Amino acid sequence: MPNSTSPETLSANNLNAFWMPFTANRHFKASPRLLASAKDMHYRDVDGREILDGTAGLWCVNAGHCRDPISRAVAEQVGTMEYAPCFQMGHPKAFEFAARLVAMMPAGLDHVFFSNSGSESVDTALKIALAYHKARGDAGRYRLIGRERGYHGVGFGGISVGGIVSNRKTFGPMLPGVDHLPHTHDLARNAFSKGQPEHGAELADELNRILTLHDPSTVAAVIVEPVAGSTGVLIPPKGYLERLRAICDKHGILLIFDEVITGFGRLGAPFAAEFFGVTPDIMTTAKGLTNAAVPAGATFVSGKIYDAFMHGPEHMIELFHGYTYSAHPLACAAGLATLDIYQNEGLLTRAAELAPVWEKAIHGLADLPNVKDIRNIGLIGAIELESIPGEPTKRALDIFLRCWEKGLMVRYTGDILAFSPPLIISEEQIGQLFDTVAEAIREAA
Ligand code: PXG
Numbered sequence: 001m002p003n004s005t006s007p008e009t010l011s012a013n014n015l016n017a018f019w020m021p022f023t024a025n026r027h028f029k030a031s032p033r034l035l036a037s038a039k040d041m042h043y044r045d046v047d048g049r050e051i052l053d054g055t056a057g058l059w060c061v062n063a064g065h066c067r068d069p070i071s072r073a074v075a076e077q078v079g080t081m082e083y084a085p086c087f088q089m090g091h092p093k094a095f096e097f098a099a100r101l102v103a104m105m106p107a108g109l110d111h112v113f114f115s116n117s118g119s120e121s122v123d124t125a126l127k128i129a130l131a132y133h134k135a136r137g138d139a140g141r142y143r144l145i146g147r148e149r150g151y152h153g154v155g156f157g158g159i160s161v162g163g164i165v166s167n168r169k170t171f172g173p174m175l176p177g178v179d180h181l182p183h184t185h186d187l188a189r190n191a192f193s194k195g196q197p198e199h200g201a202e203l204a205d206e207l208n209r210i211l212t213l214h215d216p217s218t219v220a221a222v223i224v225e226p227v228a229g230s231t232g233v234l235i236p237p238k239g240y241l242e243r244l245r246a247i248c249d250k251h252g253i254l255l256i257f258d259e260v261i262t263g264f265g266r267l268g269a270p271f272a273a274e275f276f277g278v279t280p281d282i283m284t285t286a287k288g289l290t291n292a293a294v295p296a297g298a299t300f301v302s303g304k305i306y307d308a309f310m311h312g313p314e315h316m317i318e319l320f321h322g323y324t325y326s327a328h329p330l331a332c333a334a335g336l337a338t339l340d341i342y343q344n345e346g347l348l349t350r351a352a353e354l355a356p357v358w359e360k361a362i363h364g365l366a367d368l369p370n371v372k373d374i375r376n377i378g379l380i381g382a383i384e385l386e387s388i389p390g391e392p393t394k395r396a397l398d399i400f401l402r403c404w405e406k407g408l409m410v411r412y413t414g415d416i417l418a419f420s421p422p423l424i425i426s427e428e429q430i431g432q433l434f435d436t437v438a439e440a441i442r443e444a445a
């Protein structure tokens with residue numbers, strides 16, 4: 001009997017049923033890349049080839065793959081109580097996980113609402129922002145401001161405030177009352193920046209223009225990724241996030257940081273809010289929350305927000321929102337074990353130690369053919385390539401495939417290569433990662 005991952009059972013035919021997410025289905029199915037197992041920094045594909053993980057899965061396996069304490073905690077939980085509702089009842093691990101999380105949050109973010117993904121975490125944040133103003137008797141604040149090139153998942157709320165055109169253009173009018181800040185990408189002034197770019201803080205002042213247009217008293221919240229990941233790594237210019245915070249404060253507008261990628265150590269501090277010294281009113285997280293072992297999202301809110309809902313008769317539900325799987329026992333078990341690993345191994349600050357090595361290694365590729373920018377922060381890096389005229393994304397795809405052949409997993413979006421390895425990566429593996437990328441870029445030229 002062939003096993004389920006053997007080439008015999010994976011004929012082109014039976015790849016057809018699965019409509020793959022964010023994938024060129026026909027291209028992929030003609031030449032599939034199938035992963036079979038993973039440990040620490042590596043995947044193995046179905047042919048047994050070892051693949052260095054340069055992207056922590058999809059920016060989510062921060063502690064590395066198949067960590068024993070997480071596997072054990074999930075196995076134990078699934079055998080003890082696989083599911084428990086959290087509507088009008090609960091289970092101890094949900095409260096323990098919540099308490100552990102808020103204890104490590106930037107000051108003030110002391111309540112957490114659980115969901116199952118980054119997209120849901122974002123929808124939860126947007127809904128809480130609207131409901132918060134209404135709860136305070138300020139229901140005229142209904143507008144949400146996102147940013148061009150922002151990625152906030154794929155729910156209708158997330159694509160409405162998001163700014164990646166291909167994720168929006170086929171889905172109709174989306175949420176009303178949404179506007180967008182300009183993105184901060186400016187290669188003319190900032191190409192080959194190391195860490196935060198020098199130029200562009202003034203782009204935050206565009207918020208003032210938007211507020212003048214709509215009147216600030218109609219705006220509920222501004223949502224941004226502190227570092228935009230999905231769009232190809234856009235790092236906030238020095239002073240930019242501080243200005244956004246000040247403008248929001250001036251006008252009573254909530255600031256939401258989408259930390260689905262930056263949360264849990266990616267930048268070298270536990271959260272981007274701490275890294276940049278700017279605290280939002282609401283923070284969305286997912287991915288590294290459970291090391292991706294079990295899907296989960298978490299939306300953190302300030303006491304001011306939570307307290308605004310705690311009025312009215314005590315037997316009444318305060319917020320009509322939640323998911324069957326909010327605080328799923330397996331997610332809580334995985335999350336608690338993940339936090340232990342982060343803490344025991346100092347992983348939430350490890351990116352700060354590695355950042356200089358990472359920065360030097362990635363910027364070492366600056367002189368390779370077709371490289372038009374390199375940028376980095378914490379354990380995030382991106383290489384922006386000259387597009388092949390008339391064939392956008394093709395160069396990056398070519399390099400991505402060459403890396404795969406050489407046993408390295410990277411991401412690409414448009415003609416930008418993105419790197420975000422597990423936080424356990426060694427200095428030697430950083431060298432190996434960028435040597436392989438360099439080879440692929442040279443070969444593709
Ligand atoms: N917000 C941000 C900032 C994200 O990066 C989401 C929300 C949505 O999370 P879910 O769990 O619903 O997918 C994300 C997801 C990439 C890539 O290659 C990035 C994401 C997902 C898949 C691929 O850049 N980010």
